[in-house]
Amino acid sequence: MKSIFVSSVTVMLAIAISCFAIASGNSADGDAASELDIKMPDGYRDWTLITVAHEEGKLNDLRAILGNEVAVKAYREGIRPFPDGSIIVRLAWSYDPLEESSSAFGSPQSFVAGAAKNGVQFMIKNSTKYASTGGWRFAHFNNGKRADKAVHDTCFTCHQVARSRDFVFNRYSP
Amino acid sequence: MKSIFVSSVTVMLAIAISCFAIASGNSADGDAASELDIKMPDGYRDWTLITVAHEEGKLNDLRAILGNEVAVKAYREGIRPFPDGSIIVRLAWSYDPLEESSSAFGSPQSFVAGAAKNGVQFMIKNSTKYASTGGWRFAHFNNGKRADKAVHDTCFTCHQVARSRDFVFNRYSP
Numbered sequence: 426m427k428s429i430f431v432s433s434v435t436v437m438l439a440i441a442i443s444c445f446a447i448a449s450g451n452s453a454d455g456d457a458a459s460e461l462d463i464k465m466p467d468g469y470r471d472w473t474l475i476t477v478a479h480e481e482g483k484l485n486d487l488r489a490i491l492g493n494e495v496a497v498k499a500y501r502e503g504i505r506p507f508p509d510g511s512i513i514v515r516l517a518w519s520y521d522p523l524e525e526s527s528s529a530f531g532s533p534q535s536f537v538a539g540a541a542k543n544g545v546q547f548m549i550k551n552s553t554k555y556a557s558t559g560g561w562r563f564a565h566f567n568n569g570k571r572a573d574k575a576v577h578d579t580c581f582t583c584h585q586v587a588r589s590r591d592f593v594f595n596r597y598s599p
Numbered sequence: 600m601k602s603i604f605v606s607s608v609t610v611m612l613a614i615a616i617s618c619f620a621i622a623s624g625n626s627a628d629g630d631a632a633s634e635l636d637i638k639m640p641d642g643y644r645d646w647t648l649i650t651v652a653h654e655e656g657k658l659n660d661l662r663a664i665l666g667n668e669v670a671v672k673a674y675r676e677g678i679r680p681f682p683d684g685s686i687i688v689r690l691a692w693s694y695d696p697l698e699e700s701s702s703a704f705g706s707p708q709s710f711v712a713g714a715a716k717n718g719v720q721f722m723i724k725n726s727t728k729y730a731s732t733g734g735w736r737f738a739h740f741n742n743g744k745r746a747d748k749a750v751h752d753t754c755f756t757c758h759q760v761a762r763s764r765d766f767v768f769n770r771y772s773p
Contacts, residue, residue, distance in 0.1 A: 471647050474644075474663055474665065476712045477651045477663050477692075477712050478697075478710060478711045479661060479694075479709075480708065480709055480710075481707065481710070482708055487652065487653060488651070489648055489651050516772070518650075523652075523768075525760055525761070525768070533655065534654065534655055534656055535652060535653075535655075536654075536655070537650065538650045538770075541772070586699055587699070596712075598692050598715070599644075599715055
């Protein structure tokens with residue numbers, strides 16, 4: 426039973442790490458959802474840094490998590506669940522050894538962010554509209570275009586692993 | 600000769616990666632320098648993300664580079680040298696395997712930022728005041744207090760490796 430659970434969580438995490446879930450078939454999302462189907466929130470690249478991470482394996486990236494003012498305020502003040510209006514975005518880039526550093530040390534020492542990869546992902550909080558997915562809408566964009574339904578369908582399941590943290594994996598780094 | 604150079608660069612990079620150089624003995628810095636001796640620039644934690652990185656070895660951290668408006672504008676528009684008023688800050692945190700991910704995959708897959716470590720470092724541009732160190736003043740803080748002279752003395756030497764990029768190692772990640 427445990428092995429089945431672990432296996433399931435493995436699959437769920439593998440999927441969730443590479444994408445965010447859209448509340449598939451959640452046709453009650455209404456206008457806001459339709460709007461988000463079209464474009465990414467404006468100005469997200471200037472949002473405040475929440476934290477950074479590195480993914481190994483197939484993802485093999487360096488990533489940054491940013492938040493809008495509502496999300497960052499909630500992070501800093503420990504407010505959970507996150508208030509409506511919170512938006513969190515995950516950016517990622519290739520994981521590249523810094524040539525200057527590798528030459529000097531004789532082996533990789535510094536790894537820096539290269540080209541953008543693995544898409545851009547958002548979590549948008551509206552506890553009413555997205556109640557069926559923990560109050561969050563999840564969206565994954567590749568080159569500015571929303572990924573298809575197959576990319577998103579299974580991801581909310583994984584975020585339930587972080588249910589005690591309002592379905593958000595990342596913590597704020599001071 | 601090459602080995603001496605490589606060895607020297609290794610030492611310089613090792614030092615520079617763990618600290619930033621203060622223009623030691625640069626008594627011409629005047630009031631601005633005295634002020635920076637006391638405190639870190641206000642609000643830096645809200646500055647815009649420039650890029651992220653991972654250091655192996657003794658540093659063993661995940662780090663983020665942020666910039667104030669002047670620095671970020673210069674990065675985005677490719678303006679070099681950086682204009683006076685540019686400030687770049689480097690934050691760093693411990694490099695921790697994410698327990699949820701490790702349990703699911705059976706080995707570390709996701710590495711996240713833990714506690715703050717390796718200090719907070721600034722590069723402040725004033726091409727007149729800091730002309731002797733490429734126009735930059737470098738400052739390293741541990742727990743909000745400036746590190747001592749020994750921490751800073753050798754670091755500008757290393758930043759000369761990045762002379763062609765106005766002494767700045769990090770590139771902007773879109």
